[in-house]
Amino acid sequence: MPVTQHLTRTPARDTLAPHHVHKHNPAEVLLTGLDTLRPDTFTVTATWPTHHPFYTPTPHLNDPLIFIETIRQCFPLLAHHAYHLPHGHHLIWQYLTADINPHAMHHTPHHPAHLTLHLTCSDIRQRPGGHLTALTLHAIALRNGTHLGTAQTRFSAHSPTIYQRIRGTHPNTPTTPPPPTHPTHVNRHHPHDVVLAPTPHPHHWLLRNDTTHPTLFDHPVDHTPGMLLLEAARQATHATHHTTHTHTHTHTHTHTNSSSTRAHTNNGNGNGNGNGNSDTHTNPSTGTGTGTATLTRPTTHTHTTLPATPPPYPTHIHATFLQFLEYTTPTHITTTTQTNPTSTTTGTNPGTNPHTTTHITATQNNHTAFTSTITTTPHP
Numbered sequence: 200m201p202v203t204q205h206l207t208r209t210p211a212r213d214t215l216a217p218h219h220v221h222k223h224n225p226a227e228v229l230l231t232g233l234d235t236l237r238p239d240t241f242t243v244t245a246t247w248p249t250h251h252p253f254y255t256p257t258p259h260l261n262d263p264l265i266f267i268e269t270i271r272q273c274f275p276l277l278a279h280h281a282y283h284l285p286h287g288h289h290l291i292w293q294y295l296t297a298d299i300n301p302h303a304m305h306h307t308p309h310h311p312a313h314l315t316l317h318l319t320c321s322d323i324r325q326r327p328g329g330h331l332t333a334l335t336l337h338a339i340a341l342r343n344g345t346h347l348g349t350a351q352t353r354f355s356a357h358s359p360t361i362y363q364r365i366r367g368t369h370p371n372t373p374t375t376p377p378p379p380t381h382p383t384h385v386n387r388h389h390p391h392d393v394v395l396a397p398t399p400h401p402h403h404w405l406l407r408n409d410t411t412h413p414t415l416f417d418h419p420v421d422h423t424p425g426m427l428l429l430e431a432a433r434q435a436t437h438a439t440h441h442t443t444h445t446h447t448h449t450h451t452h453t454h455t456n457s458s459s460t461r462a463h464t465n466n467g468n469g470n471g472n473g474n475g476n477s478d479t480h481t482n483p484s485t486g487t488g489t490g491t492a493t494l495t496r497p498t499t500h501t502h503t504t505l506p507a508t509p510p511p512y513p514t515h516i517h518a519t520f521l522q523f524l525e526y527t528t529p530t531h532i533t534t535t536t537q538t539n540p541t542s543t544t545t546g547t548n549p550g551t552n553p554h555t556t557t558h559i560t561a562t563q564n565n566h567t568a569f570t571s572t573i574t575t576t577p578h579p
Contacts, residue, residue, distance in 0.1 A: 206219055206232075206233065206280065207219070213231050213246065214228040214229065214230065214231050214246065215228055215230050215231065215232070215233075215276070216228075218286070219275065219276050219279065219280070220272035220275050220276055221272075221274075221275045221290070221418070222272075222417050222418070223417050223418040224413065224417055226248075226252075227414060227417050228272070229245045229246065229247060229265070229268065229269050229272055230243055230244070230245050230269070230272050230273070230276060231244045231245060231246050232244040233276060233277075233280060233281075235281065239319060239320040239321070239323065240318070240319050240320075241277065241281060241317075241318040241319075241320075242315060242316065242317055242318070243273055243276065243315075243316040243318055244313070244314065244315055244316070245269050245272075245313075245314040245315075245316060246311045246312065246313055246314070247261060247265055247269075247311055247312040247314070248311055249307070249308055249309060249310065249311055250308075251265065252413070252414065253392060253412075253413075253414035253415070254268065254414075255388070256306040257386070257509060257510065257512065257578070258509045258578065259305060259306055260301060260304045260305060260306055260512060260578070260579070261304045261305070261306050261312065263299050263304065263433075263512070263513045263514075263516070264426070264429060264430060264433060266297065266299055266304075266340065266347070266348055266350075267295065267297060267350075267426070267429060267516065268426060269314065269316070269340075270295070270297065270316075270336070270338055270350045270352060271292075271352075271425070271426065273316065273318060273336060273338065274290050274292075274336070274352075274354050275290060277318070277320065277334075277336070278290060278331055278334075278354075278356055281320075282323075282325075282330075282331040282334070283330070283331075284330055284331045284356055285330065287359055288330065288356050288357060288358055288359070288362075289356070289357045289358075289359070289362040290354050290355070290356055291354060291355045291356075291357065291520075292352070292354050292425040292520045293333075293352075293353045293354055293355060293519075293520055294352065294353055294517075294518065294519045294520065295350065295351075295352040295429075295516070295517065295518045296350065296351045296352070296516070296517045297348060297349065297350040297351075297352075297515070297516045297517075298348055298349050298350075298514065298515050299347070299348040299513065299514050299515070299516075300345075300346055300347055300348055300514075301512050301514060301576070301579045302579060303342050303345045303346060303347040303348075304347065312342060313342070313343065314340055314341065314342050314347065315340070315341045315342075316338050316339070316340050316341075317338070317339045317340075317341070318336060318337065318338050319336075319337045320334045320335065320336055320337070321334070321335045321337065322334065322335045322353070323335075330356065330358070331356050332355060332356055332357075333353065333354065333355040333356065334353070334354070335351065335352070335353040336350075336351070336352050336353070336354075337349075337350075337351050338350040338351070338352075366421065366422075366523065369421065369422075369523075369525055370525060370527040370528075371421050371527070372527060373408070373410040373526065373527070374408075374526075374527050376396065376407035376408055376409045377396035377405055377407060378396060379393035379394075379395065379396055379407060380393055380395050380396060380397045380404065380438065381393075383441070384437070384438045384441045385434035385435075385437045385438050385441075386434070386437040386510045387434070391409070391412065392412075393407065393434065394406060394407045394409070394415070394427060394430050394431045394434055395407060395431060395434050395435060395438065395532060402435075402438075402439055402533055402534045402535070403531065403532070403533050404431075404435060404438070404531075404532045404533075405529055405530065405531060405532070406423070406427075406428075406431055406524075406529075406530035406531075406532055406561065408423055408427070408526030408527075408530075410526065415427045415430065422523040422524055422525060422526065423523075423524035423525070423526045423530065425518075425520060428518070428520070428524070428561060428569050428571075429516070429518055429571070431532055431559075431561065432516075432518065432532075432559040432569075432571040432573055433513060433516075433573065435532050435533075435534045435557070435559050436511075436513070436534070436557040436559065436573045436575060437510055437511075438534075439534045439536055439557055440510065440511055440555070440557075440575070509578035510578060511555065511575035511576060511577060511578060512575055512576055512577075512578050512579065513573050513574070513575050514554070514574055514575065514576050515572075515573070515574035516571070516572075516573050516574075517571060517572045517573075518569065518570070518571040519569070519570050519571070520568075520569055521567060521568050521569060521570070522566065522568045523568070524561065524563050524568050524569065525563065528563055528564065529563070530561055530562070530563045530568070531561070531562045531563070532559065532560070532561055533559070533560050533562075534557050534558065534559050534560075535557070535558045536555055536556065536557045536558070537555070537556045537558075538553055538554075538555045538556075539553065539554055539555070539556065540553045553576075553577075554574055554575060554576045555574070555575050556572055556573070556574045557572065557573050557574075557575070558570070558571075558572050559571040559572070559573065
């Protein structure tokens, strides 16, 4: 028989208390319950709000990273309540692999999404007669009975003393992050949510560690959070696929005053052949002047817009956390891409539904600290 864990909850919200999932703000908690089915096998329930200030839906679909955050919140919940890890111990992410079914990620603006996660734990390491030190978590997520996604991830656990030994001496004074890249380049609406800063080099950005961000830095930490790195990988993927539209206009104007008439023609190519639109302005006090001069001023306008079609949607995410990243030291994010033609039906022409894999690397002090691959498909 399943054993329901009776955990403290947040009043007026059907979610667990924040400390169960290592959060401070109750609004950031996604998990609602935990049942133990048998040793190392559990069921966790979760609810996604209709609106989240950071994990905002893409057109008609929930943000894929809210699924990753749901999985991440299972770490501390299981560590403390299933494996009796004392609070105050530190959890360190090692790797994550997730596959997401976009057809189960539809956003319902007036109804929260309710999830059931079937979890099993393997390769469990514990000190002899002591506390948990590491485990691998396997998750299958259902939404109203429909398969939503799977994930496999591993983390390690360390006492405060061992964690301090691992971290050693490191700077912890936040620095002002560099200015963000344009939000539309990374499929964001607000500059405050952009975690990448532009550089002069293509497919190369600087990471923005904005310690005032209410979601990514929900509570004080001494290093770049794992979810910030995953968000950087996702934003770098969007930036790599982003396109801009440049419109060039040549404006000419006709102005008449007491001394001259200026004829301007808008023809779109600046050749002054009069095939475009023209307008004439007459000085109301003097009428038409005695001299005429033609002046053409070409003006170029660049409009940065979101692509006409919705952005590609991540369906596979893999990440490896190799070492701590200090948020006081510049972190460089780079990408490369590979497009693989696929088909939706066996025997159809390849390329009818191509997917693209983006490889993301984060380096600090010339050392690779984080790698990720994100596979995207055209927005369903």
